[in-house]
Amino acid sequence: MPSMSEPKLIAGNSNRTLANAIARRMSMHRGMSVNLVDARVERFNDQEVFVEVFENVRGEDMYIIQSTSNPANDNLMELLIMTDALRRSSAARITAVIPYFGYARQDRRAKARTPISAKLVANLITEAGVDRVLTMDLHATQIQGFFDIPVDNLYAAPVFALDVEHHFRNRLDKVTVVSPDVGGVARARELAQRIGASLAIVDKRRVKAGEVAEMTVIGDVSDQICIIVDDICDTAGTLCKAAEVLMEAGAAEVHSYITHGVLSGPAVERISNSVMKSLVITDSIEPNDKVKAAPNIRIVPTAPMFAQAIMNIWSGTSVSSLFEADTLAPIYEGMYARC
Incomplete structure (x- = not known):
C-alpha cells in the first residue's frame, strides 16, 4: 500500500x-x-x-x-x-x-x-x-x-448488462443487441455476450460528414427488443434514424444504451420525438436541465x-x-x- x-x-x-x-x-x-x-x-x-x-x-x-x-x-x-x-x-x-x-x-x-x-x-x-x-x-x-x-x-458494459437484466428480466429471450455501425461491433458483441443476446448491425453509408445517406439492417430483428449500443451520442441524428430503420425492419421496441451523452444541438428534441422508447446514458458528462427533463432519457450513475x-x-x-x-x-x- x-x-x-x-x-x-x-x-x-x-x-x-x-x-x-x-x-x-x-x-x-x-x-x-x-x-x-x-x-x-x-x-x-x-x-x-x-x-x-x-x-x-x-x-x-x-x-x-x-x-x-x-x-x-x-x-x-x-x-x-x-x-x-x-x-x-x-x-x-x-x-x-x-x-x-x-x-x-x-x-x-x-x-x-x-x-x-x-x-x-x-x-x-x-x-x-x-x-x-x-x-x-x-x-x-x-x-x-x-x-x-x-x-x-x-x-460501461457491465453496468449496462446489469441494467438490461433488471429492466428486461422477463423478456431477455427477445432482446437483440444492435451496433449502429460496423466499427462498433466489438462493443455491441461484448454486451450481447454478457446478457446472452443475439447481435445485429445497422450498416450506414455517409455522403459527407454528419449526413447518412443509407442504412441497412444486417440480421433478423423481427419482433425483437432492439438495444442499440454505442459510446457517444452527439447530435443523435444517426441514432434516431437507426431506430427508425429497426422499427421498419420489424422490431417490436428500440432502446439505446450510450456511455457518453454529449447530446449537443437538437439532440434532446430529436430523442424526445423519436421512435426510441428509452435512451440510457451515464453521468460521465453532467446532464443539463433539458436532458434531465426528457421523459425517455434515463441516467445510470458511475x-x-x-x-x-x-x-x-x-x-x-x-x-x-x-x-x-x-x-x-x-x-x-x-x-x-x-x-
Missing part, C-alpha cells in the same frame, strides 16, 4: 455533481468523511483559468476529477492547470480521473493534412505532470497507447464504479476486477438484482 495516508480528491468545474457523488461513495466505503479538497478554479475577466488550492497536498495521492466535455477547451485547460498547481505543491502522485475523454474521436488521420488531436491531448496531459489516467469507454482502445503513462479504461476504481488504484489492487458485472453488482448496492 502506498505511504500516503488517504486518497485526496479535487475537482474542476466540468462535472461537480459526479465529483461530489464519488466523494460520498468513498466516504461510505472508507467509513470516514472524504471531501473534495478546498480549492477555487475560476476565470479572470479575460477568461484565463486560475487555480488556487487552499489545503496542504505535499506528499499526497491526488485524484483530479474532470471530464473534458463541452466546453472541451476550457475543461481541458482546467485539468492541465490544476495538475500544474498540484505538481508545484509537491503532490506525490497525480491521477487524472477523466470520465469522458474529449477529442477522442480525432484518433487517426482520416484525410490528408489533418491532426491526430487525441495524441496531442495525451501529450499535454502527460507533460503537465499527470502520473496516471482513469477514464471510461475510450472511443478507440488504441488511445491508451497515446499516453506514456498508465491508463485504466473502465467499461460514481460507485469510479469510487471503487480510485480506491483500488490507491491501495494497489486490481482495477480490471471492475470489468465484471458480478463484481459491480454489490458495489451498486442492490440497484440491480441479479436474476
Whole structure:
C-alpha cells in the first residue's frame, strides 16, 4: 500500500455533481468523511483559468476529477492547470480521473493534412505532470497507447448488462443487441455476450460528414427488443434514424444504451420525438436541465464504479476486477438484482 495516508480528491468545474457523488461513495466505503479538497478554479475577466488550492497536498495521492466535455477547451485547460498547481505543491502522485475523454474521436488521420488531436491531448496531459489516467469507454482502445503513462479504461458494459437484466428480466429471450455501425461491433458483441443476446448491425453509408445517406439492417430483428449500443451520442441524428430503420425492419421496441451523452444541438428534441422508447446514458458528462427533463432519457450513475476504481488504484489492487458485472453488482448496492 502506498505511504500516503488517504486518497485526496479535487475537482474542476466540468462535472461537480459526479465529483461530489464519488466523494460520498468513498466516504461510505472508507467509513470516514472524504471531501473534495478546498480549492477555487475560476476565470479572470479575460477568461484565463486560475487555480488556487487552499489545503496542504505535499506528499499526497491526488485524484483530479474532470471530464473534458463541452466546453472541451476550457475543461481541458482546467485539468492541465490544476495538475500544474498540484505538481508545484509537491503532490506525490497525480491521477487524472477523466470520465469522458474529449477529442477522442480525432484518433487517426482520416484525410490528408489533418491532426491526430487525441495524441496531442495525451501529450499535454502527460507533460503537465499527470502520473496516471482513469477514464471510461475510450472511443478507440488504441488511445491508451497515446499516453506514456498508465491508463485504466473502465467499461460501461457491465453496468449496462446489469441494467438490461433488471429492466428486461422477463423478456431477455427477445432482446437483440444492435451496433449502429460496423466499427462498433466489438462493443455491441461484448454486451450481447454478457446478457446472452443475439447481435445485429445497422450498416450506414455517409455522403459527407454528419449526413447518412443509407442504412441497412444486417440480421433478423423481427419482433425483437432492439438495444442499440454505442459510446457517444452527439447530435443523435444517426441514432434516431437507426431506430427508425429497426422499427421498419420489424422490431417490436428500440432502446439505446450510450456511455457518453454529449447530446449537443437538437439532440434532446430529436430523442424526445423519436421512435426510441428509452435512451440510457451515464453521468460521465453532467446532464443539463433539458436532458434531465426528457421523459425517455434515463441516467445510470458511475460514481460507485469510479469510487471503487480510485480506491483500488490507491491501495494497489486490481482495477480490471471492475470489468465484471458480478463484481459491480454489490458495489451498486442492490440497484440491480441479479436474476
